[in-house]
Amino acid sequence: MSTSARSPLRTVVAVVSAIGLGAGGLLFGFVLTAVAFGVLVVGLSIDLPDTAQIVLSLIFVQGVGCAGVAYAYLKLRPVVGPKIRAVLGFEEVPGPFDIDVDVPDLRQVAIVVGGYVLALLAAFAGSFVLTVLQVDTGTNQAAQMGMENPSILLILIPASILIIGPGEELLFRGVVQGRIREVFGPVIGVLIPSAVFAGLHWFALTGGSATGNIVALGVLVGPALVFGAAYELTDNIVVPALIHGIYNATLFSLLYVVIAFSDQLPDPQNTTAAVLALI
Template sequence: MALKAFQYGFTLLSALWLGGTGLVFGSVLLLTIAFSLSLGTGVQITQVQRLVLGLVTIQGIAFPAIAYAYIKLRPVIRSKLRELISYPPDTGTFTIGVSVPSFREAAIVVLGYASAMVGLVVVAVIITTLVSMFGIETATNQAAEIGMENPDVLLLLIPASFLLIGPGEELLFRGVVQGRIRDYFGPISGVAIASVIFAGIHYPALSGGSVTGKLVGVCALLIPSLILGATYEYTDNIVVPSLIHGAYNATLFTGLYVTVKFSGELSSAAGVLSNSGF
């Protein structure tokens, strides 16, 4: 019984550690490059440059690197744990399914994207209601905030959603974190717990607003997070949630660009869009 409890606890802690390590590793890379540029050339990078560099170092390098390291080191670590505490052996090789989506999987991408957008509408209604009823000061996603100040950056974030954000985040949080939790908690709990971790990891990316407002923003991410987790569990193809994630974010950035660029003032739509991105 004690060993069982340890295995469940260790699984949760290691899943949290994997997600957190990816974020910390990418942030350290970002700061190292920024500091090197400042020290070597005297160039101080702007907010926009920091955003772009962050996409490359965190989603493009750190997340895939941690996922790759986990897959490679998992057998070694589990072997050592078996020697120390009679840790159970792997029932099979840990893999992340990657393939060109079939026609059925393409249909799931479309359905998942549509469901995520319906979820966005539900979230918008809930947030608007909470704000009007309780006067909650909502927070803004930092990337969206920079985009509202520099609309042309949003045009860069649209393709980045498909090339960096979607693949990088899904590889680590769905492929590794969800897969790790699934080992002992099963598929349903794996999807649910990984979705909570994934939504929670976005808390530092929210700026302004109250603590309650930030928590509302994090909770708003649970609906699309659950959809992404469910589609990966169903298809075992990481490309499927990556495409849904990319399309979802690209839609938000497109909507935000249109709102900011062609509206005389930021409407409430911009607030909802800036609060709901990954």
């Protein structure tokens, strides 16, 4: 990931393309999911249980959408990039763009552990802020489905490590952060993708007030900054993917435990609300 000279037009193009790539990957996945549901439910009259719906959504959104757009960008950039630069009149030629995938060494394993702890601390701090502010926040759709059908959480826990973490990190850290870093350098390269990542989670929320959801998304920036910093420190996408995946798996595990043992908790409603504020 190299940093090149910046011009106003180049700055605008970098930001627009980064946001477009992040949003485009998610949108592509949602469209594929809708098409699959349409074919199976409407076309073939198959009654899909909630667990099947969540599995299809994970495969198409994080698997095909996020990871697929990241892969397509890596393959198409050398072909399409020069033509776009010629049309826009860019004389500077950026360096090669890649996403390194390596088995973490001992230093990177330490960063995974430290990043996981920091991400959780950021989430707990954010949950505390939401409690103090007493704003009306929405609920993550996957978590809401998990509350209604806890068996979904048992799917989301391993899926967080195997699909959600890798898919979202390939797109948001590998492509979006790498694209922004080329123009702005490492610090802004972490900040902007973290804000984009958090902001796009707006569409995963159900209910809540506009103000409350904005505050909730602001809280999500904390863990996102940890993911981005981990990628910047290691240049190995496996590191933030592991942090993100284990972090999500921990939150879904907490929610499952709270639901499973709600009858033994002194204040199950508030405890559930506190866990939901983390997700």
